[in-house]
Amino acid sequence: MTKRFPKIRDVAEAAGVSTATVSRALSAPEMVSRDTRAIVLKAVEATGYRMNHAARNLRRRQAGGIVVLVPNLANPFFAQILSGIATAMAPSGYNVLIADTRQADAGSSMLDYLHNNRADGLIVLDAGLPEEVLSAGQGRAFQPPIVFACEWLEGDDRASVTIDNAYGARLAIDHLVALGHRRIGHVMGPPDNILTLTRAQGTRAALAAHGLAVREGWFFAGDFSLGSGAAAAQRWLAMDDRPTAVFCASDAMAGGFVGALHRAGVRVPGDVSVVGFDDIEIAAHLVPALTTIAQPRRLIGETAAQKLLDLIRKTGQPGGVRDVLPVELVVRESTGVPARRSPR
């Protein structure tokens, strides 16, 4: 900013009113008479006035933005959620800052965002953040409202927007069982992650409900990434006693898993059936197209944003409300064929 912009005073002079009236006409139109408003608007037009947000924020003692904490910006799973957040936030005028929690500098600047003046609220997509970050400001003067989305903290009563992960797992297992599979494995997300836990637990429960064995050796470690899916495939290949179907806790892992199997000459769904989780855009285009559990990602983002706005404005419930959005099974080629291998 080197040259000067018209400021509110310029508009006031052009309109022949006080700066307060201009401010009101712009920020609280109902407080100003119809005529004055029109005059002010015209003056705004004429002067080319644009508000200085730094000044407004300073005066209002707010930051003017919210921050979204994402575990991995490069994961396409988050793109739609982010997009939903941006859409829902747009009319509010708040800036949306996106921060990758796994980034190099994470620690330092993250706290800076939370502790105070840099954010009026937070949407946290990574519940695995260090305790001191998530409870930032707890002991201090002020903690900005937080909404957890996708992930959440067990036993924490803050607002969240999630899905029923165990139910998603059950849909996947039920589908595989209906196809005739009785030897079913699971590729898990990163250890200690709440999604990993609930999906794995849901898988165990569903397996048990069908009277099927829960074999620990068929629960493969992973971390939601493509590479970890491929690595799980290597372990699958090395087994004597393989499951005939594998439910992966993310589409990315399913993609990596299928790709690696393919490279080893194993066919999907011919030799193994695979189910993913998320229904990322490419799932439908993969070879074979991936059967998966679809989450309403855009809606998750929009809902989280709306809740945060309510919290900031102290509208709505006292807080701590947990929304659980619906998931559904999308059947595609990767499980298209009923199990054919002898079930042992």
Place this chain on the structure above:
Amino acid sequence: MTKRFPKIRDVAEAAGVSTATVSRALSAPEMVSRDTRAIVLKAVEATGYRMNHAARNLRRRQAGGIVVLVPNLANPFFAQILSGIATAMAPSGYNVLIADTRQADAGSSMLDYLHNNRADGLIVLDAGLPEEVLSAGQGRAFQPPIVFACEWLEGDDRASVTIDNAYGARLAIDHLVALGHRRIGHVMGPPDNILTLTRAQGTRAALAAHGLAVREGWFFAGDFSLGSGAAAAQRWLAMDDRPTAVFCASDAMAGGFVGALHRAGVRVPGDVSVVGFDDIEIAAHLVPALTTIAQPRRLIGETAAQKLLDLIRKTGQPGGVRDVLPVELVVRESTGVPARRSPR
């Protein structure tokens, strides 16, 4: 912000110095004696002081952030670039705002970002923005510095960070020709896009250089998306006289193309060879793994961010510098087999 934070005055009192000294100790340490600095830092610690950015920005007459204009946040291609930008920007303290230019509200708020006080600089990944947006502030008091990345404006002399798209196309075509293909098609990006133009032109030139026919019917319309790749596959399938190899201007289109062909019973690379462009993460995991032209995406982001910082600080060259970063061919399965169909 409802309760109060310690402000600079509190620190000053705790340290027994003036607010000016605290400010200097924090923002220009070299202007303050070693001892005073230590005392101030201790007081900062003790009071739990955190700077109010709105106040600083107001006083300094700056916005405190830069905005990145992305054509489509949901496209994983941009994720790494964004990540690179965030990394390079982190130490500067500038906020990084990411805005999706294809979003509903785009028009309105975009101008607001550009015209003034909301951004100290811009990184534009979408050169297809309306003219009035890209030249925002041209006639006005002030226009924030802009760096174009990936895409650029023909004949515009502002800074940019790009790759040599025509060369990328040549690498792809050379590879296919070396494999024995003589009937080569191309799936293009969105019309009027500079990347579409340069890649298509590069394809034509490379084809001509090998003495091969440039058949307009083999240039398929697309828009970089998965779906458009799949649609191109339908057109390919409907042809009598098909190319034996197809170079797609993006990995997403290549993925959609291959997926749709697979669903129609056509094998890649058995029946057609396919080359993509970008080398997005999943390219290596697709079935078949995708041969593609790799771009240094993270580096593009970092370079663009650095250039913007230079522009903002008026360091570095007068501006208008165009960086061209290297691309390379990555050979994988989707072209792994020399052409076997009779070349007609």
Place this chain on the structure above:
DNA sequence: ATGAAAGCGCTAACAC
């Protein structure tokens, strides 16, 4: 090297 003081541009009491 440090301090005093004047705002940056806006909004929100408070008057009228």
Place this chain on the structure above:
DNA sequence: GTGTTAGCGCTTTCAT
């Protein structure tokens, strides 16, 4: 419904 005025918390001359 509109005007006056006092800051929001910081940086930055200008003195010293």
